[in-house]
Amino acid sequence: MPTEPKIAHLAALRALISRQAPGQTALPPCPLGLPALDAALEGGLPRGCLQEVIPGDEGAAAAGFTAFLLGRLVKEGAGAGRGVLWASLGEGDLYPPALAGYGLDPGEVILLSAPSPAELLWAMEEALRSPALAGVVGEVDRLDLTAGRRLQLAAAAGGGVGFLLLRADRPAAAVSAAALRWRVRAGPDRTWHVELLRRRGGRPGRWILEREDETDRLLVASELGDGSAAPQARLSGG
Amino acid sequence: MWLPSWATDRLHRKPDCPADRPVVTIEEVAGRLLIQAADALAGAEGIRPGFALADARALRPDLAVFPADPAGDATALARLADWCSRYTPLVALDGGDGLWLDITGCAHLFGGEKALMSDLRHRLAGFGHDSRIAVADSPGAAWAAARFREAGQTVVEPGAIRESLAPLPVAALRLPSVMTAELERLGLRRIGDLYSVARAALARRFGMLPGERLDQALGRIAEPLSPRLPPPAFVVRQILAEPILHAEGLAAVLQRLLPRLCRELAEAGQGARRLELGCYRVDGRLAKLAVGTSRPSRDDAALIRLFAEKLERIDPGFGIEAMTLAAPQVEPLADLQLALARGRHGTARGTARGTTWGTARGTTGGTAGQAADLAPLIDRLGNRLGFARLARAEPRESHFPERAVKRMPAGFPAAAAKPAAAKPPGALPLRLFPRPEPVTAEAAGEGDPPASFLWRARRHQIRTAEGPARIEPEWWLGESGGPRDYWRLEDEAGLRFWLFGQSGSWYLHGLFA
Numbered sequence: 167m168p169t170e171p172k173i174a175h176l177a178a179l180r181a182l183i184s185r186q187a188p189g190q191t192a193l194p195p196c197p198l199g200l201p202a203l204d205a206a207l208e209g210g211l212p213r214g215c216l217q218e219v220i221p222g223d224e225g226a227a228a229a230g231f232t233a234f235l236l237g238r239l240v241k242e243g244a245g246a247g248r249g250v251l252w253a254s255l256g257e258g259d260l261y262p263p264a265l266a267g268y269g270l271d272p273g274e275v276i277l278l279s280a281p282s283p284a285e286l287l288w289a290m291e292e293a294l295r296s297p298a299l300a301g302v303v304g305e306v307d308r309l310d311l312t313a314g315r316r317l318q319l320a321a322a323a324g325g326g327v328g329f330l331l332l333r334a335d336r337p338a339a340a341v342s343a344a345a346l347r348w349r350v351r352a353g354p355d356r357t358w359h360v361e362l363l364r365r366r367g368g369r370p371g372r373w374i375l376e377r378e379d380e381t382d383r384l385l386v387a388s389e390l391g392d393g394s395a396a397p398q399a400r401l402s403g404g
Numbered sequence: 405m406w407l408p409s410w411a412t413d414r415l416h417r418k419p420d421c422p423a424d425r426p427v428v429t430i431e432e433v434a435g436r437l438l439i440q441a442a443d444a445l446a447g448a449e450g451i452r453p454g455f456a457l458a459d460a461r462a463l464r465p466d467l468a469v470f471p472a473d474p475a476g477d478a479t480a481l482a483r484l485a486d487w488c489s490r491y492t493p494l495v496a497l498d499g500g501d502g503l504w505l506d507i508t509g510c511a512h513l514f515g516g517e518k519a520l521m522s523d524l525r526h527r528l529a530g531f532g533h534d535s536r537i538a539v540a541d542s543p544g545a546a547w548a549a550a551r552f553r554e555a556g557q558t559v560v561e562p563g564a565i566r567e568s569l570a571p572l573p574v575a576a577l578r579l580p581s582v583m584t585a586e587l588e589r590l591g592l593r594r595i596g597d598l599y600s601v602a603r604a605a606l607a608r609r610f611g612m613l614p615g616e617r618l619d620q621a622l623g624r625i626a627e628p629l630s631p632r633l634p635p636p637a638f639v640v641r642q643i644l645a646e647p648i649l650h651a652e653g654l655a656a657v658l659q660r661l662l663p664r665l666c667r668e669l670a671e672a673g674q675g676a677r678r679l680e681l682g683c684y685r686v687d688g689r690l691a692k693l694a695v696g697t698s699r700p701s702r703d704d705a706a707l708i709r710l711f712a713e714k715l716e717r718i719d720p721g722f723g724i725e726a727m728t729l730a731a732p733q734v735e736p737l738a739d740l741q742l743a744l745a746r747g748r749h750g751t752a753r754g755t756a757r758g759t760t761w762g763t764a765r766g767t768t769g770g771t772a773g774q775a776a777d778l779a780p781l782i783d784r785l786g787n788r789l790g791f792a793r794l795a796r797a798e799p800r801e802s803h804f805p806e807r808a809v810k811r812m813p814a815g816f817p818a819a820a821a822k823p824a825a826a827k828p829p830g831a832l833p834l835r836l837f838p839r840p841e842p843v844t845a846e847a848a849g850e851g852d853p854p855a856s857f858l859w860r861a862r863r864h865q866i867r868t869a870e871g872p873a874r875i876e877p878e879w880w881l882g883e884s885g886g887p888r889d890y891w892r893l894e895d896e897a898g899l900r901f902w903l904f905g906q907s908g909s910w911y912l913h914g915l916f917a
Contacts, residue, residue, distance in 0.1 A: 224860065225899040226834045230917020233834065249778050261836035261914060262797030262809055272797045276778075277811065278785065279793045289785050296781040352898040352917075354867070 177208060193325055196242045198235070202386040206362065206371045210242075211235060215345035216318040216328045218309060220363075221335050222351025227358050229260070230268075231350040231375075232303055232329050234384060237269030239300040239327055247300045247326050251293045253278040253286050254305040287313045294320035294328045303329045308336065314343035357387060405524070406536045406550040410501040411477050412443035413533045415470055422468050430457050431472040440472040444534065474500065483689065485632045490643075490684040490726040491520060493635035502550070504543055504629050511539075513643070521557040531688045543629060544621030545569060548576035548595070565622055570596030577617040583610055595621075636730035638674070640664045647686050647723025651715040654683065654724065658711055661729040662704040675700025675737030679707065683718055684726040691718045696791060698782045700735040706780055710787050804875060805836060805914070833902045833914030840911035843903070847910075853891045854903065859912055864895040872905075892916070 195210035204210050217235075221228035240248050250270060252260060257279050262272040280286035283306065290304040294317060302321075309330060321328045330344065342364070349361040358375040372390035377383065407413070411429050415421045426446035430437045437457040439446075446467065451460045461467055477500055485495045485503050491514065494506035507520060514520040517539045528535045538549035540560035545568065549558045552572045560568045569576070572595050574587045587610070592598055595618070598606070603615050620627040640661050648654055658681065669676060677700055683691040695710040718724075786794055795811035845854035853869035871891035888904040890913070895901070900916035 223897065223899055224862070226915035226917045229834050233917070257838060259835045259837050259914075261805070261833055263799065263805075264832035264834040264917070267831060272799070272809070275797065276782070277795045277797060278789070279795070281789065281793070285789055289789065292784055293781060296778070298778045298781060352900065354894070354896075354898040356900075357898065 196239050196327075198238050200373075200375070200384065200386050202373060202389045203360075203371075206369070207365075208368070211238065211327065212345055213239070213327055214322045214325045216314060216321050216330065216343060217346040217348065218314075218342060218344045219329055219331045220347065220349045221332060222349050222359065222361075223335065225352045227352040228348075228350040229331060231348065231358055231360060232331050233265055233268040233270065235327070235329070236301040236303065237265075241269055243300050247296070247298050247324070249276065249296075249299040250274070250301050250303075251276040251278060251289075251299055252303045252305075253280055253289055253293075255280055255283065255286060255307075258305060260305075283307065287317070290328060291316055291320045293324075294326055295324045296326075297324055299324065299326045301327045301329065303331055305331050305333055307333050309339060309342065309344075311339065311341055311343060318343045318345070405498075405505060405538075406502045406547075407481075407528075407533055408501070408536060408551075409441065409443050409447075409534050410481065411441035411472065412446075414473075414477065414480060416443065417532050421470075425466050425468045426451065426464050427468045427470065428457075428460060429470045429472040431474075440474075477501075482632065486690040487684060487688050488524075489633065489682065489690070490641070490728065491524065493633070493639055493728075493730070494629060494631045495633070496629040496631050498547065502547070504546075506629055506631075507539070513641075517559055518557075521559075525557060527688070530686075540568075541565060542621055542623035543627050544578065544617060545623065547578060548572050548621060552576045566599075569621055570594065570599070574598065574614075577614065577621060579614060579617060583614065586610070587614070634732070636680070636732040638665060638668050638672070638676070638734060639728055639730040640668065641726065641728040643726045644724065647720075647725045649720050649723050651718070654715050654718060654720075654727070655708075655712070657727050658708060658715070658729070661727065662708055665729050665731060666702040666704045666707075669702040669731060669734065669737075672734075673736055674731075674734040675702045676707070676731040676733070677701075677735055678731065678733035679711075680730045680732055681711065681718075682728040682730070683720070683724045684728075685721040686723045686725050687721050689721065691720075691724070693718055695787050696733075696783070697779075698786060698791070699779050700737040701779075702737060706783075709780070710783055714787070805833075806838065832916075834917040835915040836902075837913060840904070840913040843910050843912050845903070845905075845910035847905070851889075853893060854910060857903065857910060857912075859901075864893075864897075864899065864901070866893050867896050868894045875904075 193213040195207060195212050197204050197210040198207075219228050219232050236250050240250060252275055254260060254277075258277075260277070262275060262277065265272045265275055278286075278289055280289055286304055286306065287310075290302055293299055293302045309332070314330070317328045317330070345366045347363040347365075349363050351359050353359045353374060356377050360373050360375055362371045364370060374387040374390065375384050376387040378385055412427050415427055415429065416423070421427060426449060427443045428446050428451060429440045431440040432438075439451060439453050439455045439457060439460055441453055442451045442455075442460075446460070446464065449463050451463055451467075457469065481497060481500065481503070485497055488495045488503060488505055492505050492507050492510040496504040496506075498504050507517070511517045511520050514523055521537045521539060525535050525537055536550045536553075536556055538546045538553065538558040538560060540546035540549055541562050542565065545560050545565045548569060549560050549572075552575070574592060574595060574597075575584045576595060577584075579587070587593075587598075592601065598614065598618060606614055616625070619625045642657055642661055644657065648657065665676075665679075676697065678694060678696045681693040683693070685691060693711065693714055695707075695714065697707070697710070701707060782794060798810045798812045800808055800810045841859070843857045843859045845857035847854045851872075853871060854866060856863055856865045858864075869891055870893075872889035875888045875890060877885055877887060886907040888906045890902060890904045893901045893903055901912055902914035902916065903910055903912055905911075
């Protein structure tokens with residue numbers, strides 16, 4: 167185990183390396199309000215990057231987790247951008263009223279029905295370049311390395327977070343331009359099994375999130391570490 | 405403006421049309437083949453429209469005959485009319501072979517009426533069209549002069565209309581041919597002959613029309629033209645000395661036109677919702693490009709970006725020699741709004757447009773700086789993908805979940821701040837299928853939830869069920885079918901479904917997150 171100062175030093179070095187251009191200040195991460203996840207992500211969800219969300223089942227857990235992250239980004243919007251754009255192929259089957267449950271105003275979310283996958287990626291790139299948006303979701307059927315690189319660059323320029331939400335659980339390519347890759351599936355009793363499959367310059371992790379019955383806050387029910395299935399002590403936060 | 409040989413001129417442009425033989429087009433009238441149009445060569449032989457084809461063939465056995473194409477002629481004339489809007493936005497069609505151009509206030513841009521006419525005739529000749537043009541104070545006088553003076557171009561001076569019309573035949577009054585023939589039979593051959601006839605006598609015999617046409621031609625009563633395209637209130641134009649062949653050149657001209665248009669808009673306190681760029685090609689075609697904005701704007705820097713990537717789509721052909729920029733759709737835009745909108749990038753926080761996009765609602769603490777504007781993004785996306793593809797969800801009153809939300813155009817501020825009661829996550833399905841998917845379900849009994857069901861080739865064993873919640877059909881909307889009994893189901897893996905039973909069948913309508 168590295169000692170505390172060493173960890174701090176490493177974090178500082180990482181911040182230095184990840185800085186893309188001199189003079190550009192690193193965007194502060196967005197705290198998720200889930201201590202275990204925030205710790206694993208070194209402060210919270212990174213901004214100005216592309217993230218992939220892969221569903222682990224045919225349900226809507228991955229979309230729900232994405233909506234949760236969007237809600238946090240909008241609430242903790244540090245910069246100017248607070249808008250949200252959700253792009254799907256055609257009309258899609260997102261039910262906007264449900265977004266209210268994640269702290270998003272359904273009337274403020276821009277819904278885009280793209281005519282083709284190529285136009286969807288173009289629109290995502292344009293939206294990510296806009297400093298007005300905190301988060302941009304694109305529902306896609308597959309991940310494309312070149313498109314991912316373009317989106318990653320656009321997100322870095324605009325400061326928002328781009329989410330590529332896959333429509334189905336597919337074996338994703340090992341190479342990706344995304345900063346994070348999530349895999350989310352539903353578990354019994356309104357829980358989400360969230361896996362951080364990859365993180366640029368960091369370690370993966372697995373958590374089970376559950377909703378508090380009375381307040382409906384999201385809690386970390388257990389932290390499963392990075393691969394070992396042994397549940398650790400029950401952590402709660404929020 | 406009259407195009408005496410419009411139909412045959414069009415034929416002459418085609419490669420399979422013989423250059424050295426007279427050309428006619430024919431149409432079938434009551435079983436006879438009649439000449440519809442004849443070119444100059446045929447006209448010199450005495451072959452005129454209305455002749456029987458057999459008679460014409462007797463005069464010139466080598467006559468080249470083509471079928472008449474009235475629809476094609478009309479389309480081409482409409483296209484020419486659009487092109488003529490390089491001179492004036494007010495262009496009206498005149499039958500099948502003429503155009504009216506209202507050049508009031510426009511002629512000076514082209515060096516005067518004579519210069520404008522020469523320019524127009526010269527260009528038409530370049531396209532292969534013979535033309536006769538007249539300028540007069542009334543449409544009727546111009547029509548008469550264009551068709552019945554032998555000159556290619558005529559200016560009827562103001563105050564000289566009466567004398568100029570007098571020697572022309574009564575046919576120049578645009579009367580039905582029966583009426584013209586009747587007037588001639590009475591010895592009233594020239595328009596001048598009518599001057600001395602008492603109006604009452606004329607009206608008794610022929611009705612009001614001859615007197616009305618005469619007054620219109622003399623300019624005593626106004627004759628409004630019905631322009632083909634409604635003239636936009638805001639339009640600026642640029643005539644180019646050298647034809648432009650590339651998009652970069654177009655962008656440079658646009659950069660000159662936009663500030664001029666924006667200045668005009670500013671003076672009127674308006675902002676553009678739609679802009680149309682007209683590019684007049686040397687071959688007589690008009691290439692158009694339109695962009696829309698989600699909110700009224702006269703910010704030339706923002707507007708030029710909307711055009712930027714579309715300019716490539718304009719086909720310059722052999723060059724573009726004139727451009728117009730019009731704002732056919734405008735909305736009031738006060739200076740104050742604009743100043744505030746610009747000021748947001750300065751010290752002001754996003755309070756200027758509290759109701760619009762991007763402005764923070766419920767700003768957390770003092771961390772939020774200025775709110776960035778969403779409008780430019782929406783305009784960019786909308787102009788490429790179509791504004792119909794961008795929407796905001798607006799809640800509506802409906803029992804049925806699929807109708808409880810309406811897609812509203814993005815970019816417009818929300819109707820009013822309706823803080824929807826924050827529903828806990830999971831209360832509503834996050835995915836709602838536009839068409840409920842039929843599933844094979846096994847229910848224990850009537851009124852029971854399914855114990856398991858088959859969806860997309862996978863069986864889901866139900867662990868917990870909540871329900872039913874009954875939704876009656878909205879019969880006032882013509883909804884048929886029985887009531888729906890909705891169940892919230894969770895399978896053994898934890899997947900949460902929204903299923904309903906209707907008249908003995910089961911449908912999957914949505915998924916909970």
